[in-house]
């Protein structure tokens with residue numbers, strides 16, 4: 001896929017979000033699912049040996065195995081969520097041309113993955129998977145709150161209202177930076193600052209994308225369907241601007257200006273991420 005059309009860009013600028021029916025090719029989605037599956041298998045075998053679980057739940061499908069395992073040991077959710085999945089298939093997924101071509105429409109030919117990427121296994125009725133209303137800007141330091149860094153939210157299974165797709169508030173990104181308060185697990189937009197526009201659900205098919213402006217309020221409500229709504233979210237920005245997130249290392253994924261500094265191998269990606277190396281592109 002090439003970059004976005006002028007119409008799509010205009011929709012995003014006006015509404016603060018955009019849904020793409022198809023973005024990441026099946027081969028990358030399948031490879032990532034396989035990598036996740038293997039990681040779960042390894043964790044399950046280790047937990048079984050340590051006596052933490054009694055059933056490996058080996059017959060369960062990708063959509064349900066984590067529910068069955070997490071029911072025996074809450075460790076599984078923590079081990080499978082966040083920015084710690086860093087295998088070759090995840091690296092290929094985050095750097096695939098199909099995502100970068102679209103990111104380039106917003107940011108230009110030099111693209112930094114800002115380091116905030118997450119794997120999200122949204123389990124039914126699990127408190128940690130209920131993400132309050134927030135702007136992504138709420139999570140970064142002040143110097144990066146206005147930096148253009150669209151989020152690509154990409155489900156690995158079809159995501160709809162029944163299994164916990166995201167919700168967005170159209171046009172509310174035009175309200176600027178909203179005040180966030182700390183809630184139990186996440187940040188929450190201060191009720192006094194909450195936009196009055198009506199929220200809408202944003203269903204996305206497997207391998208499609210919901211692209212979210214970093215000032216667009218969005219949330220993830222609980223669901224009760226017996227399946228895991230697996231998704232990946234990731235963000236891209238100009239390398240010369242601050243990420244406002246010192247806790248995780250960004251990495252250059254495409255560049256006309258610094259072609260030699262693009263992270264092209266999984267080994268290099270791991271070196272940067274594991275050592276939390278923040279390179280300067282000033």
Ligand SMILES: O=C(O)CCC(=O)C(=O)O
Nearest residue numbers: 120122131219220231233
């Ligand atoms: O995937 C989810 O459930 C929440 C994602 C989210 O809120 C985000 O990417 O900012």
